[in-house]
Amino acid sequence: MTYCVGLHLREGLVFLSDTRTNAGVDNISTFGKMQVEAVPHERVLVMLSAGNLAITQAVWSRLQEGVSLGGETLTLRSVPSMFRAAQLVGQAVREVYAADGPSLSAQGVGFDISLMLGGQIAGGPPRLFLVYAAGNFIEATADTPFLQIGEHKYGKPILDRAVGFDTPLIDGVKLVLISMDSTLRSNLTVGMPIDLLVYRTDSFGVALRRRITEEDPYFRAVSEGWSRALRNAYMALPRPDWLAEAGAGE
Amino acid sequence: MTYCVGLHLREGLVFLSDTRTNAGVDNISTFGKMQVEAVPHERVLVMLSAGNLAITQAVWSRLQEGVSLGGETLTLRSVPSMFRAAQLVGQAVREVYAADGPSLSAQGVGFDISLMLGGQIAGGPPRLFLVYAAGNFIEATADTPFLQIGEHKYGKPILDRAVGFDTPLIDGVKLVLISMDSTLRSNLTVGMPIDLLVYRTDSFGVALRRRITEEDPYFRAVSEGWSRALRNAYMALPRPDWLAEAGAGE
Numbered sequence: 240m241t242y243c244v245g246l247h248l249r250e251g252l253v254f255l256s257d258t259r260t261n262a263g264v265d266n267i268s269t270f271g272k273m274q275v276e277a278v279p280h281e282r283v284l285v286m287l288s289a290g291n292l293a294i295t296q297a298v299w300s301r302l303q304e305g306v307s308l309g310g311e312t313l314t315l316r317s318v319p320s321m322f323r324a325a326q327l328v329g330q331a332v333r334e335v336y337a338a339d340g341p342s343l344s345a346q347g348v349g350f351d352i353s354l355m356l357g358g359q360i361a362g363g364p365p366r367l368f369l370v371y372a373a374g375n376f377i378e379a380t381a382d383t384p385f386l387q388i389g390e391h392k393y394g395k396p397i398l399d400r401a402v403g404f405d406t407p408l409i410d411g412v413k414l415v416l417i418s419m420d421s422t423l424r425s426n427l428t429v430g431m432p433i434d435l436l437v438y439r440t441d442s443f444g445v446a447l448r449r450r451i452t453e454e455d456p457y458f459r460a461v462s463e464g465w466s467r468a469l470r471n472a473y474m475a476l477p478r479p480d481w482l483a484e485a486g487a488g489e
Numbered sequence: 490m491t492y493c494v495g496l497h498l499r500e501g502l503v504f505l506s507d508t509r510t511n512a513g514v515d516n517i518s519t520f521g522k523m524q525v526e527a528v529p530h531e532r533v534l535v536m537l538s539a540g541n542l543a544i545t546q547a548v549w550s551r552l553q554e555g556v557s558l559g560g561e562t563l564t565l566r567s568v569p570s571m572f573r574a575a576q577l578v579g580q581a582v583r584e585v586y587a588a589d590g591p592s593l594s595a596q597g598v599g600f601d602i603s604l605m606l607g608g609q610i611a612g613g614p615p616r617l618f619l620v621y622a623a624g625n626f627i628e629a630t631a632d633t634p635f636l637q638i639g640e641h642k643y644g645k646p647i648l649d650r651a652v653g654f655d656t657p658l659i660d661g662v663k664l665v666l667i668s669m670d671s672t673l674r675s676n677l678t679v680g681m682p683i684d685l686l687v688y689r690t691d692s693f694g695v696a697l698r699r700r701i702t703e704e705d706p707y708f709r710a711v712s713e714g715w716s717r718a719l720r721n722a723y724m725a726l727p728r729p730d731w732l733a734e735a736g737a738g739e
Contacts, residue, residue: 392643393643393645395643396643396646396674396675399674401719401720413726425642457730464727465650468725469650469722472721473664476715477707477710478659479707
């Protein structure tokens with residue numbers, strides 16, 4: 240399994256992905272799930288992947304070699320817009336399905352892939368997409384400024400409560416780390432290290448790209464500080480009147 | 490779907506369940522999922538249920554009519570111990586499977602049920618069990634003093650971080666309400682009102698049983714107070730050094 244999250248904020252984009260790949264619980268490996276294409280002063284594109292590793296790697300390899308879209312062979316370095324980039328990724332997924340889908344199906348293996356694609360290309364705004372196994376896609380908007388792929392449930396409550404389009408970028412970084420930490424604690428198939436990338440709107444360069452290990456002092460401070468803050472927070476909540484009335488609150 | 494959670498604390502047991510039952514997103518009803526059998530000064534047993542409503546209701550009806558276990562016909566009012574009560578519930582599940590399983594299977598419907606059973610019978614300690622569709626069961630221990638059935642993922646992080654066997658009963662009530670609130674926010678198939686029951690160790694009586702509606706002032710205070718506390722908590726976390734270094738933190 241995998242957990243990847245992307246934020247689409249006014250100030251920029253934040254991406255975070257884990258690195259655990261497993262084929263059964265006794266076959267665990269580390270594979271980065273974040274791919275970046277950047278042309279300084281012109282474009283930054285980030286792709287996060289979840290699903291069958293053979294499928295996600297095949298999609299990425301095709302994207303690097305060039306995928307035919309509307310009569311042209313394009314890559315993420317040559318597409319003219321983010322919308323076309325999302326179409327290109329969808330097309331790459333469909334090509335892999337055409338090539339490998341029947342054989343996978345014959346072995347009883349599902350075509351399991353979901354991708355997140357975000358970034359900015361000069362001339363347009365930053366955009367963030369979620370591309371499905373069918374090659375179609377949705378886009379994050381100001382109403383719901385985050386997308387998740389993989390094991391998304393454990394890390395969703397904090398995002399539901401705290402992330403808005405106007406959340407500052409720095410708070411976005413904290414929030415995705417908290418969301419990841421909650422997932423790591425609850426699901427063994429999501430594992431450290433994790434990859435973080437921060438992109439500031441209209442910068443056309445990567446502000447920060449960092450692999451965070453279990454020893455990272457800041458991540459440990461977030462994890463421990465968050466647990467402490469939650470304990471303090473629930474203890475500070477008022478007592479229910481009806482509990483005292485029932486004599487159960489002593 | 491459903492969300493039910495039970496805590497097994499030194500001071501007692503806490504049970505919380507939602508009331509939404511749905512057959513498709515356009516067919517939603519309210520059904521309590523908490524059943525109680527109490528004999529004053531002698532026993533309190535609480536059963537929470539998730540899964541196919543016809544199956545869970547059939548199990549409860551059989552338990553009330555009496556189920557044969559070891560040559561005797563017993564109910565939850567007559568079993569001599571909590572272990573035997575869990576066996577009795579498992580036996581009722583197996584009887585329903587024997588009666589309805591083949592017909593369900595012929596219609597392509599899975600035998601979907603999971604149950605939580607907790608309480609105390611004079612002569613033994615409080616115990617909390619999770620009974621599976623096969624009729625077998627596990628028990629909460631001091632190491633992991635909570636059990637969940639149904640849509641458990643959204644509400645698990647707060648329990649993982651905050652619940653211990655020595656958590657006071659009053660804090661347990663707050664924590665299950667927070668856990669439920671997180672689930673309600675993220676999953677439409679879990680819905681208000683919710684049913685809360687608190688049992689104090691060695692009391693052999695129900696300390697509190699309350700149906701909490703959306704208008705309940707305390708539940709609203711918990712929900713809003715918790716969102717506010719989370720926002721304050723992540724804002725109070727320190728800024729990462731490496732974000733400032735990268736020039737991304739302004």
